[in-house]
Amino acid sequence: MRAAPWRWRQFAGANPPPEPDMRNPSPLLTGLGLSPILIVLASCIAPALAATEPGADAPNTAAAVALAPRIEMDGAAEQGALLRGRIIPATGSLTRDGESVAVASDGSFLLGFDRDASGSVTLRLDPGNGALPVERRLDIAAHSWALQHINAPMRGAARSDADFAARRPGEIAQMAAARRTVVTSDGWRQQFIWPLRGRISGVFGSQRIYQGTPGSFHNGVDVAAPTGTPYVAPADGVVILAATTPFTLEGYLLMIDHGMGLSSVFLHSNRLVVHTGDVVRQGQYLGDVGATGRVTGPHLHWAMRWHGAKIDAARLPGPMTR
Numbered sequence: 001m002r003a004a005p006w007r008w009r010q011f012a013g014a015n016p017p018p019e020p021d022m023r024n025p026s027p028l029l030t031g032l033g034l035s036p037i038l039i040v041l042a043s044c045i046a047p048a049l050a051a052t053e054p055g056a057d058a059p060n061t062a063a064a065v066a067l068a069p070r071i072e073m074d075g076a077a078e079q080g081a082l083l084r085g086r087i088i089p090a091t092g093s094l095t096r097d098g099e100s101v102a103v104a105s106d107g108s109f110l111l112g113f114d115r116d117a118s119g120s121v122t123l124r125l126d127p128g129n130g131a132l133p134v135e136r137r138l139d140i141a142a143h144s145w146a147l148q149h150i151n152a153p154m155r156g157a158a159r160s161d162a163d164f165a166a167r168r169p170g171e172i173a174q175m176a177a178a179r180r181t182v183v184t185s186d187g188w189r190q191q192f193i194w195p196l197r198g199r200i201s202g203v204f205g206s207q208r209i210y211q212g213t214p215g216s217f218h219n220g221v222d223v224a225a226p227t228g229t230p231y232v233a234p235a236d237g238v239v240i241l242a243a244t245t246p247f248t249l250e251g252y253l254l255m256i257d258h259g260m261g262l263s264s265v266f267l268h269s270n271r272l273v274v275h276t277g278d279v280v281r282q283g284q285y286l287g288d289v290g291a292t293g294r295v296t297g298p299h300l301h302w303a304m305r306w307h308g309a310k311i312d313a314a315r316l317p318g319p320m321t322r
């Protein structure tokens with residue numbers, strides 16, 4: 001059976017009910033000669049029949065077939081990609097290479113692939129109720145990443161290497177503590193928007209060389225804009241860290257948790273207008289573009305993670321139209 005072409009946007013909003021995909025009834029369902037409409041009707045009336053006629057098991061059998069266990073995925077596994085998926089039944093449990101994957105009440109889940117992910121991952125759905133597990137292997141497509149030379153010192157805005165060494169551990173501790181914050185948000189379900197439109201001056205994944213010294217890879221997308229240009233939230237979320245003083249590398253740093261392990265980070269702002277703990281909505285004004293931290297000019301750096309995996313933020317809103 002080919003993968004059902006369901007679209008994620010159908011599931012935007014708070015806890016939509018799970019819907020069997022009636023455009024692609026399973027071969028078994030078709031073999032029973034039951035139309036999708038009848039299956040829906042059977043699903044709806046089954047509880048009523050069960051209450052009055054305990055012996056009438058045909059509608060319940062049909063409903064069970066419509067819920068044949070499966071893992072649906074939207075998109076292909078690729079370094080830096082975030083995939084959206086759904087399990088049926090929604091009450092099943094899902095693992096990735098043996099590790100538990102969080103699943104929403106409607107069966108939706110996210111799966112991110114780090115920039116350096118390789119090989120393959122195996123998803124395993126345990127439908128429960130004694131049904132056989134379903135497995136799906138995803139081979140991760142690799143990218144070749146470019147080099148980018150940056151005319152800025154490795155230590156960013158620190159006055160000296162000693163100043164950097166003194167300040168950096170505290171900054172890292174603040175970011176790590178923010179990532180341990182537990183919040184509730186359905187922002188991850190939304191179709192993300194660009195926080196800012198402008199020239200893309202840096203792409204995800206490139207290996208960076210700072211004045212001749214190799215640094216880590218670039219984990220976000222850079223959008224160049226004059227200092228003071230406002231930017232907005234790409235999706236709903238909760239502010240888990242809004243720096244009140246500029247960090248050495250990140251400058252005025254803003255971290256937003258969108259729920260389900262998905263988070264955004266915005267760097268180098270000139271100022272932030274939200275505070276740690278604020279609930280923000282998609283499109284809400286967050287702050288102004290700046291040139292604080294390790295930069296060569298004013299821009300917004302937007303990075304995203306799914307749990308520990310660094311993913312390419314630019315893939316979420318899709319191509320930018322200016």
Ligand SMILES: [Zn+2]
Nearest residue numbers: 202220222301
């Ligand atoms: Zn950047």
